[in-house]
Amino acid sequence: MTATETPPVMSTRTAAVAVGLLFITNGALIGGVGGALPALRERLEVSASGLSLLLFCLAASAVISMQIGGRLADRIGARPVALCTLTLLAVGVGLLALTSSLPWAIVAMVLAGLGNGAMDVAMNSLGVEVEQARPKPIMSRFHAFWSLGNLTAAGTIVLIARIFDRTGGANVGPALGTLCTAGLISIAVCFRIVPVGRKIEHKLDGVRTAIPRLAWALGLMAFCFGLAEGTAVDWSSVHVTDVAKIDPSTGALGLVAVSGFMVIIRLLGDQAVARVGRRAVVRVGAVTAIAGYLVTVFTQPLPLLLVGWALVGLGVGLVAPQVYAVAGHVGDGRMLAIVVTFGYAAFLVGPAIIGQLVEHFGVQHAMVLPLVLSGCLVAVSGVLPRDD
Template sequence: MSPERRLSRASFGARATFALAGALCAVWTVRMPALQSKLGLSDAQLGLEVLGWGVGALITMLLAGRILGRHGSRRVLRAALPATAVSLALVGLAPNYALLIAAGLVFGLCFGLVDVAMNTQASTVERRYGRPLMGRMHAGWSLGAVAGGLLGAVTAWIGLGFTAALCVVAVLLLPAVLAVGPTYLGADPSTGPSADPPTDSHGASDAADPAGSARHQAARRAAPKPRLPMLVFLFGALVFCSYLAEGAVADWSGVYLHDTLGATEVVAALGYPMFEACMFVGRMRADRLTLRFGARRLIITAGLASAAAFALVAAAPVPMVGLVGFAAVGLAVCTVTPLVMSLAGAAGGAQTERAIAAASTMGYSGLLLGPVAIGFVSTASSMHLGYALTAGVVCLAIALGGRFVPRGQHIRPVEPAAQPAATAAPPTRRAHEPCLARGSSA
């Protein structure tokens, strides 16, 4: 297979992975009422179940840098993505609350690895191309979330319960999950687990000397890891804010539309799909916007626009205005997470896996804390004030944090490992390769 086709296939595989992950999560999310009915759960018990999912994801995210550094995103995704689909069925099959918590924790453990690994894989593809692609990768998530939400709605419409719905969806998606595995790329040349084995001064590979290779691997594991650049943690803080804003919509939009604005259950259920659909539209344009305006300006603008959109949500007098507000939030905040994840991977250099794991972990903290913060504020006052203070202030923080992003921060292209001169492609063919030679000008 030619390098161009291999890279194109990997790009499709990464986008498909985001879509599958989004679909797996969305089906569970939209069938939450059926889960409550099945086990007779209170709102607090349901919230604890969601928290267990998030805690499981955080646990593996804390370990993901080490796991990915040793095995690479390709191997991790090939194992963790099918495990996530299987664990979704386990959630559906849980016969009581204790086993539901355990199954949710397992789902979170698997999904946490998938989240970091698919962002790492996307960063690898993006750097091979040498131009922004993360926006379209995350657009795959939004498309998958919309499709998964609609699929969940169909299972409810035809009368499937929570158990049958999750098991059917897991079985339907598992073949696609397995099919996407061969598309993944190995790590960046000479920086990751799939790099060629090191050679000695005479050009002999350690592969010919198992003892030497073992000594090299042991020495590499024992060597102290260099510290991540502080810039990675700035990007992690921005992901924290972005995830908090997204979580505010995912977890509270339905409750806000139904209980506060008086929408019917059908109308209230449209809030999250509309948000994700607008996220998809915006993310499909995000990469071009990054090339045109630059990361710094785009992040600042997204933060200010998101704050304005949440102000519209908080001031909404009727459900339709609330729906428009949530759609506006999706369009405004859609660029932040993919752009900042991309910058974190680039800032990490040879430590791409650790950098993205750190940013993802900080981001998921926001995903867990945001809905809790809004819940406390709304309980003490109102949901209007909860959205205005929590989400609005966080979006202003994105705009403020964006000012600290260095000017000219961009994706650095990564060239594939050099081929022997005898097998190198003629220079005239390089013009047809997808940005491997042209960098970010394509």
């Protein structure tokens, strides 16, 4: 495998800020979709199956986009892929803000998925490149920015929905429109400061190299944490709304708890990796997520539910940055694309599966699936290096 490096065009610090901006913008736009789901359910007059259909459309288009985006990122560099797909994601969220019918909501979800899938691969590829140029880990902080974007989106949903609809109803259009506008502004800034990514040819002496076997073990881990994290992002607000029997905009506090504590732990994650290694960090995170999901399955009062989702946020927040970082360091963009595909396929398809479980068994019993997969993370974590 060979990599064609372009001359550096900015400092490592500026590059880190630029990539962080990509993460926070992506997190805000995706978080806006997740936080708006309870209100969209009312506006579109659909059941849990209807929400599952929307999430499936988001997932399917994202998985397709990841495969195309991963190859393009290696061929032309991750920068143009990230910028173009961020634009597509923002347009999808903007259309979702305007629609009041299920067919147009499906179109909006497809556009958002096409943008989000390739952008996930591209921004993580850029993040690994920045980390490789630094003496200390930084991937956890990048994912903290993503969670901060999620948190900002959830707060925006709660505040603007209450401003425009004092009853706490289904008017989330202004909030999603605000997030879309912020995303478009971010694109203009990113265009000027996002670093030029390297181009990679997966060949050695003219022969195409094989994908390292570690990719598939990391992919399994990514599927487990992807479903656990995706459930938290997309269903925490619905779970809190239905179990605690509160209005939809207040139910978005579930996502606030998840995202807020993910931000906190990811800001501390790089220091933890430097001290005890990625394997120990992942195991602690998985056990914490198990504790959180146990609370969501067996309790009903709002304060306890928020504690449960906070523990889930703390736990899953530790896992993803470490698995993606190992993939990027070991196998560069191609391997990272595979692992990201597993993770985000689960992140997006998983909540749709949860929707079917909610339909048949109820929202609390549906949380058993991410609980079990969090346990699987502990078992598979032995493939990770003890330190980095």
